[in-house]
Amino acid sequence: MDKYKTKMTISKWFSFINLEKLSGKSQKAIQSFDAYVKKLTFDRALKLFLFAINDETNS
DSSP: OOHHHHHHHHHHHHHTOOGGGSOHHHHHHHHHHHHHOSSOOHHHHHHHHHHHHHHTOOO
């Protein structure tokens, strides 16, 4: 799978996830995750996990 098809797939999957509709506890956990890291935000971590699933990457 080429990189453009992968980007489109991940963007499409991520578009279905509405982080604003999560519970208050979940939103607070996301905010605390973002507070301790500078470059790896929750959104980026989620996209990384989606890429690993799409690419079938071993852990």
